[in-house]
Amino acid sequence: MTGMVEKRGFGIWLSHLGMIIGIAIVCFPIYLAFVASTVEQQDIVHPPMPLLPGDRLIENYSEAIFSGINAPVWRMLANSMVMALGIALGKIVISILSAFAIVYFRFPGRKTFFWLIFLTLMLPVEVRIVPTYEVAANFGMLNSYPGLILPLIASATATFLFRQFFMTVPDELAEAARVDGARPMRFFIDILLPMSRTNIAALFVILFIYGWNQYLWPLLVTTDPEMNTIVMGIKQMFPSGDDVANWPVIMATSLLAMLPPVIVVVCMQNLFIKGLVETEK
Amino acid sequence: MEKRVTFNGWALPMVLLLPQVLVTAVFFFWPAGQAIYQSAFIPDPFGLKSQFVGLGNFEFLLTDPFYLASFKTTAIFSSLVTVVSMSAALWLAVMADRIIKGAGAYRTLLIWPYAVAPAVAGVLWLFMFNPNVGLASWYLDQLGYSWNHVLNDNEAMGLVVLASSWSRISYNFLFFLAGLQAIPKSVIEAAAIDGAHFWRRFWTIVVPLLSPTTFFLLVVNVVYAFFETFGVIHTITSGGPQQATTILVYKVYSDGFVGQDLGSSAAQSVILLFVVGILTVIQFRYIERRVHY
Numbered sequence: 385m386t387g388m389v390e391k392r393g394f395g396i397w398l399s400h401l402g403m404i405i406g407i408a409i410v411c412f413p414i415y416l417a418f419v420a421s422t423v424e425q426q427d428i429v430h431p432p433m434p435l436l437p438g439d440r441l442i443e444n445y446s447e448a449i450f451s452g453i454n455a456p457v458w459r460m461l462a463n464s465m466v467m468a469l470g471i472a473l474g475k476i477v478i479s480i481l482s483a484f485a486i487v488y489f490r491f492p493g494r495k496t497f498f499w500l501i502f503l504t505l506m507l508p509v510e511v512r513i514v515p516t517y518e519v520a521a522n523f524g525m526l527n528s529y530p531g532l533i534l535p536l537i538a539s540a541t542a543t544f545l546f547r548q549f550f551m552t553v554p555d556e557l558a559e560a561a562r563v564d565g566a567r568p569m570r571f572f573i574d575i576l577l578p579m580s581r582t583n584i585a586a587l588f589v590i591l592f593i594y595g596w597n598q599y600l601w602p603l604l605v606t607t608d609p610e611m612n613t614i615v616m617g618i619k620q621m622f623p624s625g626d627d628v629a630n631w632p633v634i635m636a637t638s639l640l641a642m643l644p645p646v647i648v649v650v651c652m653q654n655l656f657i658k659g660l661v662e663t664e665k
Numbered sequence: 666m667e668k669r670v671t672f673n674g675w676a677l678p679m680v681l682l683l684p685q686v687l688v689t690a691v692f693f694f695w696p697a698g699q700a701i702y703q704s705a706f707i708p709d710p711f712g713l714k715s716q717f718v719g720l721g722n723f724e725f726l727l728t729d730p731f732y733l734a735s736f737k738t739t740a741i742f743s744s745l746v747t748v749v750s751m752s753a754a755l756w757l758a759v760m761a762d763r764i765i766k767g768a769g770a771y772r773t774l775l776i777w778p779y780a781v782a783p784a785v786a787g788v789l790w791l792f793m794f795n796p797n798v799g800l801a802s803w804y805l806d807q808l809g810y811s812w813n814h815v816l817n818d819n820e821a822m823g824l825v826v827l828a829s830s831w832s833r834i835s836y837n838f839l840f841f842l843a844g845l846q847a848i849p850k851s852v853i854e855a856a857a858i859d860g861a862h863f864w865r866r867f868w869t870i871v872v873p874l875l876s877p878t879t880f881f882l883l884v885v886n887v888v889y890a891f892f893e894t895f896g897v898i899h900t901i902t903s904g905g906p907q908q909a910t911t912i913l914v915y916k917v918y919s920d921g922f923v924g925q926d927l928g929s930s931a932a933q934s935v936i937l938l939f940v941v942g943i944l945t946v947i948q949f950r951y952i953e954r955r956v957h958y
Binding site for chain 2 (some may be wrong): 411478479485486488490494500501513537568600615631635642
């Protein structure tokens with residue numbers, strides 16, 4: 385069937401060629417960063433830098449991981465991991481519980497809660513940074529994990545996703561559970577949670593990347609280099625003034641910063657695409 | 666939409682809602698309220714007391730040449746990012762759509778940039794275009810063009826646009842590819858049999874049928890350029906040279922945290938709140954329509 389439009393192979397080969405060129409352009413910045421992370425500082429400060437990897441891979445990466453510039457990179461990786469997991473799991477837990485409450489119960493003020501949660505869709509953290517920072521400071525949450533995590537889980541995207549999904553769950557299941565005299569939480573744990581597995585996983589992928597890639601909020605909340613996350617910590621590795629940046633270590637850190645989310649996206653590609661399409665709907 | 670079958674009781678749902686309500690109240694509604702409240706005051710330089718100015722902060726902002734310049738910068742920046750990123754992604758998606766064998770491998774290679782944080786993307790592009798050591802700037806120099814985005818406004822804008830668009834290519838590519846694959850092949854084949862060549866088919870069939878996806882991406886990309894590119898700008902230019910790349914979100918940060926002008930920063934937050942509101946309404950309006958299709 386599909387062969388009909390492009391009967392001649394020429395068009396297809398042209399597409400392959402265009403695709404390869406496109407991918408080469410898109411991947412080039414990452415490749416160049418990789419090369420820079422395997423050579424000596426001398427190779428970079430006397431341009432043009434080499435286009436093939438050097439032999440300093442192990443030295444540069446171990447320097448980054450174990451000593452870094454302001455803080456060892458393993459420390460920043462650990463902070464990022466805690467923040468990304470905290471945001472992903474925290475948001476999933478609070479959202480699935482409140483979606484369950486909103487969909488499966490009738491109680492006074494239900495509509496009001498629904499709209500209050502809906503409103504939070506509208507205001508990214510970038511817009512309310514100064515007052516949010518003051519709240520975090522007043523709670524003594526600066527340089528702490530709760531301070532990194534909590535303000536970023538105050539949004540309703542996940543709640544909506546679960547609400548949409550619960551609406552598609554057949555009523556008969558809840559009916560049967562009720563007839564059997566099952567308590568609501570039994571129904572939630574035994575039926576609803578297992579049915580939501582793929583939704584939870586897809587959302588986890590999206591939220592993990594969202595949390596890992598945060599920049600502005602960690603920049604404000606963590607003043608102690610030991611609490612820096614890796615994505616914001618890279619910028620802090622550039623010297624102020626006229627000193628020359630330690631490019632091989634900075635580029636090694638950049639590669640390490642993109643590794644966990646890239647692994648998540650590439651390994652869970654299908655869940656990732658499902659999550660992407662559903663969170664944007 | 667309502668469920669027919671529900672459980673009884675009101676205590677349990679309240680407990681279930683509590684975590685979300687608490688987090689939202691403390692870290693969303695309270696700060697948002699504070700932003701609105703603070704926007705009506707000018708704090709004294711020592712932060713001891715503040716003076717009520719009503720809409721004064723807004724009046725000042727809307728006549729402040731720097732703020733208006735930042736509006737213009739944001740408009741230019743977000744249109745460029747949207748156009749550059751969407752056209753590159755569409756180009757890649759059209760080719761990927763024609764390839765049946767090996768499309769999966771190409772897709773895997775193209776979704777990488779999505780996982781790269783905007784701030785890290787900024788560092789990668791900064792490295793390539795660094796005036797002293799960057800590979801791209803070295804080659805430009807060989808060609809007789811002296812690149813220095815630290816001093817040149819347009820070059821700074823160009824660089825943040827490139828880095829931000831690069832960051833967004835995967836996202837746009839995935840949605841365009843899904844949109845293209847949803848177009849029935851039979852329609853395109855019918856046109857091919859009628860003798861319409863590739864470009865003609867593209868403009869008369871593919872583009873119109875793809876318009877829901879395009880419109881959706883247009884809104885989402887503008888939102889992205891407005892609010893999610895802070896990392897790119899902070900790592901590459903820090904809003905400079907002077908104010909050349911200070912978009913609105915960056916100005917909220919630099920006036921609030923660097924300049925310590927809390928009243929003005931809060932008023933800017935409120936203005937942005939309206940911008941987000943309008944964009945959200947557009948987005949939801951459109952999604953309503955898509956559901957009825």
